Amino acid sequence: MTIAMLPEGQMRLTNDGFNFDFRCDGRDFPNPNGRDLTTSCLQASAAEWKLIYKRNGITTTEALWDLSPDAKVLTIHSKSIQPDGSSKSFEHIFHRNGAGSSISGRWENVNPFESRTPILSLSLAGGKLHYAYPGIGQYVDAPLDGTTAPVHTGPQARQGFSMSIRQEGPLQMHTRQSFEGRVIREGTLKLGDDGRTITQESWAPERTSEKDSLVYEKQ
Numbered sequence: 001m002t003i004a005m006l007p008e009g010q011m012r013l014t015n016d017g018f019n020f021d022f023r024c025d026g027r028d029f030p031n032p033n034g035r036d037l038t039t040s041c042l043q044a045s046a047a048e049w050k051l052i053y054k055r056n057g058i059t060t061t062e063a064l065w066d067l068s069p070d071a072k073v074l075t076i077h078s079k080s081i082q083p084d085g086s087s088k089s090f091e092h093i094f095h096r097n098g099a100g101s102s103i104s105g106r107w108e109n110v111n112p113f114e115s116r117t118p119i120l121s122l123s124l125a126g127g128k129l130h131y132a133y134p135g136i137g138q139y140v141d142a143p144l145d146g147t148t149a150p151v152h153t154g155p156q157a158r159q160g161f162s163m164s165i166r167q168e169g170p171l172q173m174h175t176r177q178s179f180e181g182r183v184i185r186e187g188t189l190k191l192g193d194d195g196r197t198i199t200q201e202s203w204a205p206e207r208t209s210e211k212d213s214l215v216y217e218k219q
Contacts (some may be wrong), residue, residue: 001094001107011041011103018179024049039120049103065102072096120200120216129165129173148178174203 002014006021013020022029028038036056043049047069053061063078074094079087094107117135124130128149132139142149146166153159160180167173168188177185181204187202196218203211 001109003103003105003107005104018184028054046102065103071100071102074103120198122198131163131165144173145175147175148176151177 002012004012004014006012010021010023013022018032020029020032022031022039022041022211024041025041026040026042028040029209031039031053033140033163037056038057040052041056042066047067049065049072051063051065052059053063053135061078063076066075066077068075069163072095074096076092076094078090078092079197080090081087093110095110097106097108099105119131119133119135121132121134121139122129130139130141133207135183138151140149140151140163142165143162144165146164148162148164151161151163153161157213162178163182164176164178165173166176168193171191173189175185175187175189176183177187183205185202186205186208187200190199190201192198198216198218200216203209
């Protein structure tokens with residue numbers, strides 16, 4: 001995640017290939033990360049920022065960005081408000097990676113997999129791979145020749161994602177995720193020799209040396 005202060009006084013948040021520009025003046029700004037989603041920001045102090053996320057004008061998440069005194073750790077405390085009025089609290093800790101002052105700079109999540117869905121479902125039918133995350137209702141049915149196919153998501157999620165899958169051998173596939181035609185993530189799926197584990201590696205096109213890795217076990 002990268003945070004930058006723009007000359008016009010706006011803050012730019014870049015995460016997973018998406019840019020979101022907003023001001024910390026309390027106004028709601030359209031957020032490109034979801035349908036009918038807005039975000040407002042207020043700076044509470046030199047080291048605290050309060051953000052409110054709304055969907056269709058209804059608050060869905062409240063967050064507090066807390067910068068450590070040495071400006072090397074950014075802790076995000078968030079509260080997700082459920083439709084029934086209950087709430088769930090989360091905490092994400094980021095360490096500064098490289099130069100920067102105050103909140104500006106590049107931040108690395110110390111536990112990047114805590115928000116990932118734990119179940120990946122794969123099945124092959126009609127020459128297409130059904131690649132799905134059942135927990136969030138997201139899936140794609142893609143041919144194994146690298147042809148791009150649309151990613152299906154829930155009605156409130158951001159639309160415009162697509163994915164291609166190309167078989168590179170009996171035990172490996174290459175994946176490419178795009179948004180509105182722009183590649184935002186590439187990766188591989190590798191089947192273990194025992195046939196019971198799949199290792200998923202992924203990386204941003206501009207940072208090929210920085211790879212995330214997940215191992216799934218067959219259930």
